[in-house]
Amino acid sequence: MIKAIIFDFDGVIFDSEILHQKAWEKVFEKFEIAYSADDYLQGIGISDEDFLKQLLKEKKIFGDINDFLKEKREKLLELSTQAKPIDGIFQLIQQLHTNYMLAVASNSDKKFVMKLLEINKLVKFFSVILGYQDISKPKPDPEIYIKCARKLGVSNNECVVIEDSPAGIKAAKKAGMKCIALETTLDENNLMQADFVIKKHQINKIKELINLG
Numbered sequence: 001m002i003k004a005i006i007f008d009f010d011g012v013i014f015d016s017e018i019l020h021q022k023a024w025e026k027v028f029e030k031f032e033i034a035y036s037a038d039d040y041l042q043g044i045g046i047s048d049e050d051f052l053k054q055l056l057k058e059k060k061i062f063g064d065i066n067d068f069l070k071e072k073r074e075k076l077l078e079l080s081t082q083a084k085p086i087d088g089i090f091q092l093i094q095q096l097h098t099n100y101m102l103a104v105a106s107n108s109d110k111k112f113v114m115k116l117l118e119i120n121k122l123v124k125f126f127s128v129i130l131g132y133q134d135i136s137k138p139k140p141d142p143e144i145y146i147k148c149a150r151k152l153g154v155s156n157n158e159c160v161v162i163e164d165s166p167a168g169i170k171a172a173k174k175a176g177m178k179c180i181a182l183e184t185t186l187d188e189n190n191l192m193q194a195d196f197v198i199k200k201h202q203i204n205k206i207k208e209l210i211n212l213g
């Protein structure tokens with residue numbers, strides 16, 4: 001029996017992946033580094049640190065990644081007021097809150113996550129909210145979802161995860177959780193490891209899928 005729903009944040013609650021892209025553009029412009037849309041696509045769903053390590057390995061950036069991380073998080077907070085919710089997600093959260101415990105588990109900066117949830121008066125709906133600061137191993141490692149279930153006081157198999165990236169789906173499945181993928185940031189071909197994949201405009205279908213095997 002499903003007792004908890006765990007939401008990823010970027011691309012699931014808010015259409016905010018574009019803000020991450022804008023923040024990276026500002027960072028790389030400041031550091032005078034060439035940057036492409038393809039580079040950004042490689043970073044969807046993984047932590048900022050892992051994204052930078054990848055670029056460092058490919059010799060696309062140089063220097064201390066902590067300088068990039070600090071700058072990026074500052075830029076992202078500056079852009080946070082531009083974040084738009086995924087259509088229908090606020091209503092879905094309110095409806096699900098009636099029957100399930102809800103949580104947020106994101107690779108993003110917790111300050112960014114909390115700011116958007118607070119601005120939109122959503123904090124009260126979530127029993128647990130985790131960001132990158134709360135874990136040692138980001139997605140695709142299952143740590144954040146396992147920790148989330150433990151804090152909620154439920155078993156892993158009593159949770160359904162809502163995701164939008166391959167890394168997040170992999171983390172949820174490694175944690176032994178059912179996963180519903182939203183086709184918001186990437187297309188269906190990138191999300192096939194999930195138990196179910198739904199279109200952005202079908203968000204209400206999540207309620208039907210939660211208790212399906």
